[in-house]
Amino acid sequence: MARFIFLGAPGAGKGTQAKILTDLLRIPHISTGDILRASVAEKTALGLKAQAYMDRGDLVPDQLVIDLIRERLEQPDAQLGWILDGFPRNVAQAEFLDNLLSDIEQPYSYTVNFEVPDEVLVARLLGRGRKDDTESVIRHRLKVYREQTAPLIDFYRSQQKFVSINGDVLPEDVTVELKKLV
Numbered sequence: 001m002a003r004f005i006f007l008g009a010p011g012a013g014k015g016t017q018a019k020i021l022t023d024l025l026r027i028p029h030i031s032t033g034d035i036l037r038a039s040v041a042e043k044t045a046l047g048l049k050a051q052a053y054m055d056r057g058d059l060v061p062d063q064l065v066i067d068l069i070r071e072r073l074e075q076p077d078a079q080l081g082w083i084l085d086g087f088p089r090n091v092a093q094a095e096f097l098d099n100l101l102s103d104i105e106q107p108y109s110y111t112v113n114f115e116v117p118d119e120v121l122v123a124r125l126l127g128r129g130r131k132d133d134t135e136s137v138i139r140h141r142l143k144v145y146r147e148q149t150a151p152l153i154d155f156y157r158s159q160q161k162f163v164s165i166n167g168d169v170l171p172e173d174v175t176v177e178l179k180k181l182v
């Protein structure tokens with residue numbers, strides 16, 4: 001059973017690798033960013049609450065993503081394994097996830113940290129051209145990452161089942177490293 005938590009800055013390649021592994025392993029790719037963007041597009045209650053935070057590059061309030069993850073991990077397809085991409089993004093979310101996974105008896109296999117230098121991240125995100133990928137919003141997202149999400153590296157390192165991989169290589173070479181964990 002493969003259950004991965006992907007950690008890493010915006011642009012580190014988590015989504016790209018999650019899509020590859022999800023096809024290979026037939027387990028869902030659970031991306032809070034994708035779910036929130038779909039909610040914004042559909043103008044659901046969640047999307048309407050989340051939009052302004054996302055446009056600024058701020059984290060949306062914890063309660064919104066916590067509810068979303070709890071519901072998502074209870075779906076039938078998630079009983080076969082999963083890749084979490086974009087959650088958790090701060091210590092409060094990580095503590096919630098620890099409790100949830102123990103409640104639903106779904107221990108994770110590995111936390112995988114994608115390491116990529118900042119200047120590479122900015123170049124990749126500018127190239128991607130999503131609505132929230134303007135230079136000033138990107139810089140703000142990286143600041144939010146450093147302040148709120150990067151502390152999770154120490155949080156998870158101390159819990160074992162933690163792997164750091166070099167994300168500044170060709171996507172297929174990153175995939176080779178990830179396959180070793182399956």
Ligand code: ADP
Nearest residue numbers: 010032033053054057058059060065086087089
């Ligand atoms: P990126 O590809 O830049 O890492 P994501 O697609 O994961 O970005 O997320 C886009 C935006 O969605 C974030 O900037 C944030 O506003 C919101 N978001 C996604 N996941 C979370 C989360 N776990 N907690 C709070 N906000 C989140």
